[in-house]
Amino acid sequence: MLKQVTSAFAAGGALAKHIAGFNARDAQLQMAQAVADVIEHPGSLVVEAGTGTGKTYAYLVPALLSGKKVVLSTGTKNLQEQLYFRDLPKVVKALASPLQLALLKGRSNYLCLFRLEQHYNHVPVQDEQLIQDLSLIKKWSAETQSGDIGELTYIAEDSKALPYVTSTTDNCLGKDCPVYEDCHLLKARKKAQAADLVVVNHHLFFADLALKDTGFGELLPQMDVIIFDEAHQLPDIASDYFGENVSSRLLLDLCRDIDIACKSELRDHPQLAKTADKVAQLVKDWRLQFATDPARGNWREAYQQAAMQTALNRVSEAIDMLYLVMKSSLGRSDLIDNAFERLALCKARLLKLMDMQQSGVSLWYETTRLHVNLHLTPLSIADKFSTIVAENERSWIFTSATLSVNNGFTHYTMQMGLTRAKTLFLQSPFNYSEQAMLCVPRYMSEPHEQGMARQLLQIAVRLVEANNGRCFFLFTSHRMLQLVAKQLPDLVRQPVLVQGSTGKRLLLEQFVTLDNAVLLGTGSFWEGVDVRGDALSCVIIDKLPFASPDEPLLQARSEDCALRGEDPFAKVQLPQAVITLKQGVGRLIRDVTDRGVMVICDNRLVTKPYGEVFLTSLPPMRRTRSLDEAVNFLQQIKQDNEVDQSK
Numbered sequence: 039m040l041k042q043v044t045s046a047f048a049a050g051g052a053l054a055k056h057i058a059g060f061n062a063r064d065a066q067l068q069m070a071q072a073v074a075d076v077i078e079h080p081g082s083l084v085v086e087a088g089t090g091t092g093k094t095y096a097y098l099v100p101a102l103l104s105g106k107k108v109v110l111s112t113g114t115k116n117l118q119e120q121l122y123f124r125d126l127p128k129v130v131k132a133l134a135s136p137l138q139l140a141l142l143k144g145r146s147n148y149l150c151l152f153r154l155e156q157h158y159n160h161v162p163v164q165d166e167q168l169i170q171d172l173s174l175i176k177k178w179s180a181e182t183q184s185g186d187i188g189e190l191t192y193i194a195e196d197s198k199a200l201p202y203v204t205s206t207t208d209n210c211l212g213k214d215c216p217v218y219e220d221c222h223l224l225k226a227r228k229k230a231q232a233a234d235l236v237v238v239n240h241h242l243f244f245a246d247l248a249l250k251d252t253g254f255g256e257l258l259p260q261m262d263v264i265i266f267d268e269a270h271q272l273p274d275i276a277s278d279y280f281g282e283n284v285s286s287r288l289l290l291d292l293c294r295d296i297d298i299a300c301k302s303e304l305r306d307h308p309q310l311a312k313t314a315d316k317v318a319q320l321v322k323d324w325r326l327q328f329a330t331d332p333a334r335g336n337w338r339e340a341y342q343q344a345a346m347q348t349a350l351n352r353v354s355e356a357i358d359m360l361y362l363v364m365k366s367s368l369g370r371s372d373l374i375d376n377a378f379e380r381l382a383l384c385k386a387r388l389l390k391l392m393d394m395q396q397s398g399v400s401l402w403y404e405t406t407r408l409h410v411n412l413h414l415t416p417l418s419i420a421d422k423f424s425t426i427v428a429e430n431e432r433s434w435i436f437t438s439a440t441l442s443v444n445n446g447f448t449h450y451t452m453q454m455g456l457t458r459a460k461t462l463f464l465q466s467p468f469n470y471s472e473q474a475m476l477c478v479p480r481y482m483s484e485p486h487e488q489g490m491a492r493q494l495l496q497i498a499v500r501l502v503e504a505n506n507g508r509c510f511f512l513f514t515s516h517r518m519l520q521l522v523a524k525q526l527p528d529l530v531r532q533p534v535l536v537q538g539s540t541g542k543r544l545l546l547e548q549f550v551t552l553d554n555a556v557l558l559g560t561g562s563f564w565e566g567v568d569v570r571g572d573a574l575s576c577v578i579i580d581k582l583p584f585a586s587p588d589e590p591l592l593q594a595r596s597e598d599c600a601l602r603g604e605d606p607f608a609k610v611q612l613p614q615a616v617i618t619l620k621q622g623v624g625r626l627i628r629d630v631t632d633r634g635v636m637v638i639c640d641n642r643l644v645t646k647p648y649g650e651v652f653l654t655s656l657p658p659m660r661r662t663r664s665l666d667e668a669v670n671f672l673q674q675i676k677q678d679n680e681v682d683q684s685k
Contacts, residue, residue, distance in 0.1 A: 042103050044073045046133065051092050053095065056132035065464040066092040069437075072462050074100035077263055077433045082234050082459035084269075084447055085437040088466030088657070089624050094125050094435050097265050101235065102135045106236040106262035106433075111243045113268030114566055115143060116543070119188070121267070140226075140233035144242040148223040149175070149185040150205040152215050157202040160298055163602055171199035185222025195541050201291070208380040209290060209295060214372045231260070236427045236646035240271055247426070262432055268566070269436035270274055270617055273419065275451045277591070280422055281415040284387040286321045287408075289353075296364075299373040310374075313363045317356045328405045336590045337401040337412055338394050350392065357385050388570045390414060398598075402590030415591055417598045424455030434459075436634040439466075440620040449613040452580070462562040467630070468656060474627050476659040477637045477668035478644050485581040485640060491521045494580055497665065498556070499523065499529050501576050504669045505676070507532035507554035509576040512564055512622050514583045519560050533557055537563060549573070566619040568628055574633035576672060582640045582652065583618040584611055612648055616655045620660065623656055633675045635668045 046052045048068045053060045069087055076083040077100055087093035087363045096147075101108045110531065112118045122141045158172055171193050205223070215221065230236045266272060293314040293330070300311040336543055340346055362374060364378045391401065391412045402414045416422070436456070443449045446462045481499060483489045502509050507530075512517040519537065527534040533552050535545055537559040549557045550573045557563070564583075583590045592614075596606035624635045636659065643649045644663070662668060 039070060039074050039078055039098065039105055040555035043070050043100050046070075046099050046103070047095075051264075052132045052134075053099070053129070055513065056231060056501060057128050061093055063202065063294070063467055065467060066096045068465055069096035070099055071464065072460070073265075073435055074104075075099050076105045076435060076460065077101070080262075080431045080433045081486045082427060082434040082456050083450065083462065084456060084459045085435070085462045085464065086441040086447070087437055087439060089439050089627065090438075090466045090468045090630065091464050094121065094267070095129060097267070097437060098125065098129045099133065101263060101265060102129060102137060103132055104263065105137075105234075107260050108234065108262045108263040108265065109243070110237045111264070111266050112237070113146070113271045114240050115188070115573075116241055116269065117566055118143070120239055122215075122472075126235075126237070130229045134317045138232060140230040140236045142226055142230040142236055142238050142242065143186070143188075144239070144245060145206065145210065145223050145285050146185050146200075146204045148181065148226065149187060149203055149380060150210075151177055151185075151217045151222070152177060152211065152219055153205055153209075154203045157300060158279070159369060160301075165198065165251060168198045168202075171197045172202065174205050175199060182222075185225070197268075201287075204422045206288075206291075209291065209376065211372055211376050214376065223319060236261075240266065240275045241279075244276050247279070247370070247640075253576075258584065261437070264432060265435040266437065268438050270438040270440050270450070270621075272436070273450075277415050278413075280419055281413060282387050283411055283413045284384055284391060284392055285409060285411040286325055288380075289357075289384060290318055290378055290409075292384065293321075293435075295373060296360075296377050299371050303371045304367060307367060312361050313356075313360045319355070320353045322354050324353050325405070325410050328403070328410055330407075332404070332406050334402060334404045334429070335588075336593065337391070337403045340403060341392070341394060349534045350388075353392060354388060357381065357388065357570060363387060372462035385460055388412075401593045405491070414672050415594075416455075417595050420455030421452060422455075424457070428454070439624055440617050442655065443613045443616045444654050466542060466627075468627050468632075468657070470627065470657040470659045473633045474657070474659040475635045475671045476550070476656070476661045477665060478635065478641065478661070479639060479668075480498075480663045482639055482641050485642075491518065492516070494522060494578075495525055495529060497525060497576060497637065497639060500665065500669060501672065502526075502530045502532055503576060504674045505576045505635075507552070507556050508572065508574055509556040509578065509582075510563070510569075510574060510625055511556060511558045511578045512625070513558065513560040513580045516560055518580055519555050519558055527645065532558065534558065537561075563625075564618065565624070567625055570628040570632060574626070574628075575632070575675055576620070576637070577634065578637045578639065579619070579622050579638055582615055582638070582642055583622065584615045587611075599682065607648075612651060617650055619652060620655055627657070633678075635672055637665075637668060 042065065044508055047062050047070060049062055054062065065087065069085055069091065072085065072134070086279065087096065101110070110121065112121055126139060154175065158176060175190065178190060178430045188202065193199070218224065273637070295316040297311055300307060300496060304310060314554065327349050364374060364381065367374050368378060368518050391414055400417060400419055402413050402415070404411050414509060441447060444461060445463065451457060451459055483493055498511060511522065517574050518565060523536045533555040535549055535557045536547065542562060544568065545557065546567065550569060553573060592610065595610050599606040599609050623636055626636050643652055
């Protein structure tokens with residue numbers, strides 16, 4: 039296979055012949071050969087492939103040529119669709135591959151026909167938007183072939199209607215469902231099981247792996263090769279799915295389904311409906327024990343409050359009563375039988391999350407405006423994941439542009455339990471010293487000081503005006519984003535786009551179309567965003583992206599690290615921040631012709647000893663402390679572009 043792979047990437051090879059603009063790159067070929075080797079000789083490979091390496095083709099070609107069963111897992115649903123609809127077809131055509139391909143998402147991405155019919159006539163009449171969205175979904179349900187919710191582009195991504203028309207592992211009736219044979223999820227899974235190569239996302243991979251759901255419970259054993267793109271996300275995602283959680287939303291959904299069953303099938307059992315209503319009311323009362331605004335916190339600490347214990351004990355006792363009442367109705371209704379199983383699961387999870395004596399786990403909560411979610415998360419996944427990797431003779435490939443810290447892979451391989459994995463570090467082919475400038479402005483306030491927002495605004499105004507927009511402003515917190523978002527539109531002539539004002543995809547389309555906008559974002563905008571060319575030539579980052587010290591999972595991992603006699607900052611906080619910063623910096627230069635300025639408004643990058651770890655991990659851009667130099671560089675880029683356009 040190695041010869042076939044090398045030939046495909048050659049100057050006159052299959053890729054060059056069939057893919058417009060393809061140019062062979064040494065680093066890309068090196069990665070493809072390493073992937074081919076680990077596919078032929080099963081084991082684990084960890085690859086950091088710098089931006090521009092062409093890592094997607096580097097793993098697709100050997101995967102398709104191998105003839106083996108392959109799972110490709112990506113970081114997000116957007117990247118999953120990009121891989122399946124854009125990149126894969128090109129390579130399949132170039133190689134004339136006969137392999138069967140499939141795209142598989144999590145169950146919440148597929149329309150549940152049963153739940154649509156169940157809830158269509160039982161909706162809160164006062165919510166006009168909900169009724170309108172349900173009507174649109176009902177009409178679409180008669181037209182769709184796939185049932186993929188992603189087709190509903192005319193409905194908001196966070197529409198209240200979606201939980202009513204999609205299923206969860208808890209409320210799915212499985213083979214007892216009256217429309218089982220028409221189930222969109224079932225059809226997608228059958229296609230995936232028959233395919234040679236399946237494209238999934240990390241959340242689906244670990245959800246089904248952890249829950250032994252009917253997807254990967256059957257699919258994974260057939261697979262010979264597992265490839266993770268954007269593999270830097272795996273430690274956190276795997277931690278979530280190897281843990282436990284219970285939410286007020288889940289309990290309220292359960293009570294609502296019981297109420298529907300009582301109205302439609304068990305009209306002679308009013309006690310059941312009353313007992314479910316009691317649980318629902320006590321669950322809502324429990325939510326009132328938390329602060330009104332959405333927050334995260336340490337569940338062990340919150341549970342110490344007497345009022346919190348009383349409220350949750352009442353919920354637990356009411357669930358016990360509901361459990362006993364439901365027992366008497368088993369066998370009379372499929373809905374009730376399913377709800378009973380869900381209730382038993384919630385009951386067991388809640389008991390586990392009320393046990394404060396457990397070690398090796400973080401117990402934490404997160405709230406939304408209406409709901410609370412309790413989490414039990416293991417502090418380390420290394421042992422569990424290494425066991426999974428070792429179970430069968432398979433090939434495991436982990437790749438991303440940001441896996442190393444200080445040019446080493448120890449942090450990542452220890453996190454994942456990949457102590458025997460081969461590693462490969464491939465630098466970006468871009469000429470960063472010519473294409474990009476890194477500016478750390480002098481005289482900045484410390485990040486926590488009050489004058490910081492004012493200084494950020496001053497810097498942003500200069501850069502936005504000099505660059506005529508075409509700028510990303512990335513924040514480490516929603517609070518600072520909102521502070522700047524309130525004032526910046528009044529200070530610049532260019533359009534200001536703010537995360538949350540509309541969907542991510544639409545916001546990026548607006549940014550590119552306008553050609554002179556500044557986009558303010560946090561979280562998801564730090565990675566997986568690919569804006570090439572003149573549309574983006576300046577990225578501002580407000581400060582080094584250290585996680586909040588009171589973030590419960592980080593807090594627990596730091597405490598565990600200290601107990602082992604190690605430095606929590608060096609072992610936990612710093613590596614995580616370095617990888618996040620690398621992701622943010624990676625938004626600037628996306629192509630060989632891109633040029634731009636990266637501005638990081640945090641003196642600690644040059645004044646603290648750990649700053650060198652960040653700098654060593656970043657691409658080799660030319661550096662300056664002078665904002666004037668950064669502005670001059672942007673103006674020079676602008677002039678050069680104008681000259682090029684006039685030719």
